[in-house]
Amino acid sequence: MPKSKIVRPPGPKTLVPGGHLLAFQLRPINFxxxxxxxxxxxxxxxxxxxxxxxxxxxxxxxxxxxTRHENFMKGRALQRSKRLLGEGxxxxxxxxxxxxxxxxxxxxxxxxxxxxxxVMVDYAERFSERWQVGTSLDIAHEMSKLTLAIVxxxxxxxxxxxxxxxxxxxxxxxxxxxxxxxxxxxxxxxFVPLLPxxxxxxxxxxxxxxxxxxxxxxxxxxxxxxxxxxxxLLMAQDDEEGSGGMTDEQLRDEALTIFLAGHETTxxxxxxxxxxxxxxxxxxxxxxxxxxxxxxxxxxxDEDIPQLRYTEMILSEAMxxxxxxxxxxxxxISDTEVGGYMVPAGSLVxxxxxxxxxxxxxxxxxxxxxxxxxxxxxxxxxxxxAYFPFGGGPRRCIGEGFALMxxxxxxxxxxxxxxxxxxxxxxxxxxxxxxxxxxxxxxMKLEKVGSRQ
Ligand code: HEM
Numbered sequence: 273m274p275k276s277k278i279v280r281p282p283g284p285k286t287l288v289p290g291g292h293l294l295a296f297q298l299r300p301i302n303f304x305x306x307x308x309x310x311x312x313x314x315x316x317x318x319x320x321x322x323x324x325x326x327x328x329x330x331x332x333x334x335x336x337x338x339t340r341h342e343n344f345m346k347g348r349a350l351q352r353s354k355r356l357l358g359e360g361x362x363x364x365x366x367x368x369x370x371x372x373x374x375x376x377x378x379x380x381x382x383x384x385x386x387x388x389x390x391v392m393v394d395y396a397e398r399f400s401e402r403w404q405v406g407t408s409l410d411i412a413h414e415m416s417k418l419t420l421a422i423v424x425x426x427x428x429x430x431x432x433x434x435x436x437x438x439x440x441x442x443x444x445x446x447x448x449x450x451x452x453x454x455x456x457x458x459x460x461x462x463f464v465p466l467l468p469x470x471x472x473x474x475x476x477x478x479x480x481x482x483x484x485x486x487x488x489x490x491x492x493x494x495x496x497x498x499x500x501x502x503x504x505l506l507m508a509q510d511d512e513e514g515s516g517g518m519t520d521e522q523l524r525d526e527a528l529t530i531f532l533a534g535h536e537t538t539x540x541x542x543x544x545x546x547x548x549x550x551x552x553x554x555x556x557x558x559x560x561x562x563x564x565x566x567x568x569x570x571x572x573x574d575e576d577i578p579q580l581r582y583t584e585m586i587l588s589e590a591m592x593x594x595x596x597x598x599x600x601x602x603x604x605i606s607d608t609e610v611g612g613y614m615v616p617a618g619s620l621v622x623x624x625x626x627x628x629x630x631x632x633x634x635x636x637x638x639x640x641x642x643x644x645x646x647x648x649x650x651x652x653x654x655x656x657x658a659y660f661p662f663g664g665g666p667r668r669c670i671g672e673g674f675a676l677m678x679x680x681x682x683x684x685x686x687x688x689x690x691x692x693x694x695x696x697x698x699x700x701x702x703x704x705x706x707x708x709x710x711x712x713x714x715x716m717k718l719e720k721v722g723s724r725q
Contacts, residue, residue, distance in 0.1 A: 281325070281613050283307065283316040293320040300704050301598065301626050308627045314611040322348075324620040325610075328631065330657035332611045333623050336602055337657075337664035343608040346667075347601030347620055356477060358521065360529030361670060373670070374512060376526060379427075379504035380670050385677060387499065388426040389574035392678050395422050396685035397571065405720050408695050410713040411546050415539040422678065423534040427501035428487050428527065484527045488520055502527065530671070536707050537596035538675050542682060543714050544594035545587060546692045547700065548641050550716065555643055556691065558582055560721065563688050572684040580680055585646035587679050591661045593641060595625035598708045600663055625661055626708070634658040692716040 284307055286292050295303045296319055304326060307315050313329035327333055336344055345365050357363045361372050378384070399418050403409065424430050487502070497503045505526055509517050518526070549556045562582045566572075572580070604619045615621060630638040634654050635645065644650065662669035669675070694700070695715040703711035 278616060279613060280316040281314045281611070282311045283326075284310070286317075290320050292317050293322075301624075301702065304599070304622065304624050304627050305630070308624075308631075314613060316613075319620065322620050323616070323618070324622060325613075325615055326622045326624065326627070327610065328624070328627055329611065330628070330634075330655035333628065333657040333660060334664065335608075335610050336621055336623060337600075337660070337667070340608055340610075341665045341667070343604060343606045344602035344621065345605055347603050357529050357532070358525035360525035362529050362533060369667075371513065371515065372522070372526065373666070375508040375518065376501075376505060376670060378508070379501040380674060382673060384504075385673050386574045388422075388674070389677060389681060391425050392422055392681045393571045393573070393685050395425065396682045400686055400689050403690065403718050405718060408715055408717045411692055411716045412539070412543045412710050412714045415542045415546075416535065418682065419535040419539040419542075419678070420531075423531060426674075427530055427534065429498040429500040429502070430487055480528065480531075481524065484524050484531070485520070488523050488527070492520075501530065533669075534671050534674065538678055540594070540596045540707050540709055541587070541591055541675075541679055543710060544708075545590040545679075545683060546716060547694060547710070547714055548590050548593070549586070549687075550692050550694045552641055555586060555641070556687075558643075559586060559687060563684055567684065567688065569688070572681050574677065574681075576684070577677065577680050580684055582643065583680055583684055585643035587676075587683065588646040588659075589641060589643045592629045592635065592645070592659060593639070594702070594708055595629055595661045596707045597661065597663070597669075598626040598704050599624040623660075626704075628658060628660065631658070687721070689721055691719040691721055693719060 284292065288294075292303070307317065307326050308328040311326075313327070314332060315326045315328075317324055317326075327336065346363065351363070354363045359368060359372075361369065361376060364372055395418060399414065421431075491498070491502060491506055497507070502523070505518060505523055507517075549559065559582060562580060566576055566579045577584075600623050602621045602623070604615050604617050604621060606617050608615050610621075629635065632638055635658075657664065662672040662675075693716060695717055698715040699712045700714070701711040703709045
């Protein structure tokens with residue numbers, strides 16, 4: 273398409289070369305919120321040399337993720353993350369992605385996932401038994417260890433808990449390095465392997481690889497069906513294309529993908545939920561009433577979840593306010609009409625859960641915590657893609673059912689025993705890395721339910 277014919281939607285201008293890129297990298301959420309507020313449903317700007325569009329209307333989000341998904345691929349940041357995740361589900365494209373998705377899908381079926389409920393509750397109880405009344409803990413760290421242990425047990429039938437500190441530290445290290453390595457042109461840094469960030473990334477990656485290849489090797493040797501995701505992936509054969517099973521490398525890529533995608537997101541979600549409950553005791557009281565009524569002091573099971581309506585409303589509202597996946601990016605691979613504008617091939621398209629979930633049109637007084645937004649009637653009044661914490665279309669989160677069950681069971685198990693109170697003076701700020709973390713962790717004091725400390 274000749275340049276002169278391209279009509280761009282409105283958007284911010286900068287006189288400083290790379291000005292928007294810097295603003296985006298320093299405070300991405302502020303930048304995107306401001307752009308959406310000032311320029312509306314579709315806006316255009318440049319991130320360095322990269323032409324970029326921010327779409328902030330549920331219909332346009334649906335267009336990109338569902339209706340015209342074939343015109344888009346994952347953005348370059350995700351392509352860069354191949355350095356860590358290889359060709360796993362998150363990063364692969366086209367036929368390779370379709371094949372991996374086919375092979376992995378059965379492992380995430382409702383029935384199989386329900387067999388993981390017991391493990392989730394057991395691990396939550398195990399953690400809860402270690403906690404002591406009156407102590408202050410970084411709940412972000414605790415939730416991270418808990419969800420890591422659960423993903424290790426349910427998907428790989430391994431007790432990574434004994435290994436959790438090592439893996440946890442390697443993951444945190446990798447997340448920090450990873451952000452830097454996702455920036456444009458950082459591929460070039462890899463030619464300087466002794467550069468400290470590159471070296472630290474390599475070391476953390478090697479450490480994680482060692483854990484994962486060890487697990488795969490044990491499985492191939494024992495040939496035992498553990499009934500978990502890894503067994504499913506090891507056994508999966510591609511009937512549709514007759515291309516057999518996965519290589520060790522493919523298994524490693526999927527395992528690492530699920531390890532990363534399956535723990536950090538849920539941990540952040542729960543951390544923000546504890547924070548919101550601490551700030552809103554009236555919602556916490558209603559939560560406890562529901563837990564007492566439905567569970568009567570018993571540990572929750574998979575069958576209890578449909579009755580835990582208010583628990584679910586709290587969790588949905590927490591995920592609206594603090595969506596763990598705060599933005600998804602796509603690269604247009606052919607010219608595509610969206611919102612009355614032609615988005616040319618090569619453009620980056622940004623869809624931000626954070627921005628959409630704080631849109632006044634769908635969520636009046638959008639920064640206010642209000643679980644009542646999630647009654648069936650209120651939900652029914654909003655368009656589908658006004659809320660898209662798990663994405664949409666063929667790349668929609670494969671772990672959604674797993675995550676929803678885990679969130680409900682962990683909150684129900686722990687909230688029956690504990691109330692968390694933010695330690696006065698502890699700063700709370702969002703930190704949009706790959707997922708939306710609390711910048712300073714979440715230091716909270718533990719109170720036992722039933723007795724005020
Ligand atoms: C609250 C928890 C979670 C949230 C908010 C979340 C969010 C997302 C989102 C938004 C995507 C789509 C990204 C895109 O379109 O670019 C995604 C993809 C994915 N998620 Fe999740 N996720 C969560 C939990 C999980 C869990 C528990 C697992 C695994 C056990 C998981 C595994 C994956 C995988 C493998 C993909 C890639 C799917 C594909 O492209 O085919 N996620 N997730």
